[in-house]
Amino acid sequence: MSPISSGMLGDLDPTSDRAVFRQIADQLREAIDRGRFREGEKLPSEAELFDHYGVSRMTVRNSFSILQGEGLVHAEHGKGVFVRPRPPVRRLASDRFARRHREQGKSAFIVEADAAGSHPQVDSLEVKEEKASQDISTRLGSVRRVLARRRRYLLDGRPVEFATSYLPLDIARGTQIAEPNPCPGGIYARLEELGHRLDHFEEEIRARMPSPDEVRTLRLAAGVPVIHLIRTAFDTEKRPVEVCDTVMAADAYVLAYQLPAT
Numbered sequence: 001m002s003p004i005s006s007g008m009l010g011d012l013d014p015t016s017d018r019a020v021f022r023q024i025a026d027q028l029r030e031a032i033d034r035g036r037f038r039e040g041e042k043l044p045s046e047a048e049l050f051d052h053y054g055v056s057r058m059t060v061r062n063s064f065s066i067l068q069g070e071g072l073v074h075a076e077h078g079k080g081v082f083v084r085p086r087p088p089v090r091r092l093a094s095d096r097f098a099r100r101h102r103e104q105g106k107s108a109f110i111v112e113a114d115a116a117g118s119h120p121q122v123d124s125l126e127v128k129e130e131k132a133s134q135d136i137s138t139r140l141g142s143v144r145r146v147l148a149r150r151r152r153y154l155l156d157g158r159p160v161e162f163a164t165s166y167l168p169l170d171i172a173r174g175t176q177i178a179e180p181n182p183c184p185g186g187i188y189a190r191l192e193e194l195g196h197r198l199d200h201f202e203e204e205i206r207a208r209m210p211s212p213d214e215v216r217t218l219r220l221a222a223g224v225p226v227i228h229l230i231r232t233a234f235d236t237e238k239r240p241v242e243v244c245d246t247v248m249a250a251d252a253y254v255l256a257y258q259l260p261a262t
Contacts, residue, residue, distance in 0.1 A: 004044050004052045008036055012053055020055055021062035028063065032072055032083055039085045043073060069223040071251055084221070089116045089155065090254045097188065097201060105184030109153055116155065124152040124162070124217075125180055129169060136166045139232050139243045147172040149187065152217065159218045161248040171196065171241060187242065188233070196235040203231045207250060218249045225250045 009027045012020060031037050044052070049060045064081050067073045075081045089112050096108040106114075113120035132146045140146065147169055152162040165187060167177060176182050177190050188198060210218070210226045218226070226247050233242040 004048055009044075009052060012055075020053075021059045022066065024049065024053060024055070024060065024063040025066040028067060029070075029072060032067075037083050039083055041083050042079075043081045043083065045080055068221070071221070071223040071225070074221045084251060089113070089118070089160065089252055090256050097198070099192075099198075102185040102189040102192070105189075107186035107188075113155055118155040119157075121154040121157070122151050123154065124150070126150040127178060127180055129173070132166065136243055136245075139230075140166065140168055140240050143168045145169050147178055149177075155252070158252075159249070160252040161246055162217055163244055163246040166243045166245070167241065191233075191235070191241055196237075196239070196241045198241075199234050199236040199238070201231055201233050203229055205229045205255070210247075214247055218247070220249055221251075227253065227255070 009031060012023050016023065018026075028037075028043060037043055043064075046057050046060045046064075049055075049063075050057055053060075064073065064075070067081075068075065072084060073081050074084050091112060096111065101108065101111050109122075110120050127147070127149050129145060130148050132140065132143055136146060137143055146166040149165040149167075150162070152159055154160065167187070171191070171194065172178055175190060175194060177187050182190050192198060206228050207225050208228060210220055210224070214220070214226055220226070227250050229244075229246045229248065231244045231246070232240050233244075235241050
């Protein structure tokens, strides 16, 4: 068992009213924030922290539990506790739906995966007609039925988001949009070919903890929240032509925006 190097972690304050396991978590968190433990690096073991602080193994485990609950670390059975990697994908809102990407035959997800140097995949694909929920109906201008496209996105084999697109049947029925593979450029390219030139998008974003189904679908570690995004696409006639309901693993993405100064 190797000792923890000098300066890596401090000492406990016996005069503090803060619980010992929280003090240890504070010191580990600070060490991660300062880069003393880098992304993917293993933290000191229970035995090493036991020896350094002179506390029980249960105290150390409670400290690790705090950091796992914050999404800073993850445990691998039989291997140890590791610093969780930072989000690999940068979603630049002002660029991801640029027409030039569609004209190059690339969807927004492929563009972002390329920028991250990752291999993109789509699975769990389902395309079907169904009754619109009240919320989707309202967003699409009081339609009763929609074409729903459900899919899960993976980067390098890891699930990072799943999304459902809802489109009015009078637009999508009998077109390539209703096919499992809508061809290069995705459904937005097909919408524009059908005469619905896209004008703008409106997005609503919130962060929350995941449901049990979302944990399973995205294989989320304990303490990792999700980003829930609902986007509505409008054509140049101001008609809403698609609503996309997306749930993303919050540790996989950075949401970036460029805002005008005036």
